[in-house]
Amino acid sequence: MIPLDTSPRALAFRAAYDRQIRQRPGSANGGTIDRIGPLVRKIGFDGDGLLLYQGGASGGELDELIASQIEHFGKLDRQVEWKYYTYDEPADLPDRLAAAGFVPDEPECLLIGEVAELAGESPPPEGVTLREVTGRADLERMRAMEEAVWGVPHDWLPDALTRAITDDDPATVVLAEAGDQVVSGSWIRYYTGTEFASLWGGSTLPEWRGRGIYRSLVAHRARLAAERGYRYLQVDASPDSRGILARLGLLPVAVTVPYIWRPRGD
Known part of the structure; x- marks a missing residue:
């Protein structure tokens, strides 16, 4: 189990997240x-589903709720993720999801920090520049970099980011470049409408790892969030990035587990 911060400050961060993010x-x-x-x-635009649980169901009502989502996505022939937080009630929710055919994936750590504490100067290493981008050509270059890192297709990424840039909850894409190479x-x-x-x-x-590029991007x-008046930064972090984020000052406040249901034969 990922160790969490249970200090009053961390619990206050989590409570703000529950009110402002999980309830919207x-x-x-x-x-x-x-x-x-x-x-x-x-x-999503690709047809896959995401279920965000607000709490309050139990027993047979909860089982029926889970079954109805399986029926819905079974008809669509698409997979769906139930985003589970380890403090969700009832305590047997993971067992009920598993019994219905949801399979737990790798857990992630929810970290939250205050923008004002994270927005200090942290320049990239010599020879590397940071640039905010919106154009398709740059998003395709980012896709190629992601595929080089992970060894799997990221065909979805340019379309997803193009939508995100102009979404109701908009995004800013930032590349780190060494010359004409995206690193x-x-x-x-x-x-x-939130502080997050x-x-x-x-x-x-x-x-290019181990040179401070990730720290500089954070x-x-x-600083972009500070310019827009946001108070908190939130990350769902993999084990690879959890440590550096914690060292930068974000507090590990919860563990999340994606429970995935896939159609038979998928």
């Missing part, structure tokens, strides 16, 4: 949003 439908980002009782159901890429989303912005991406080519995006 958010943006459809090119897809659709529906409320089904205590669930917010999002279907790292990231983005930040601003949640309209969130950090995404940050993949870096192997030969500080740059924190």
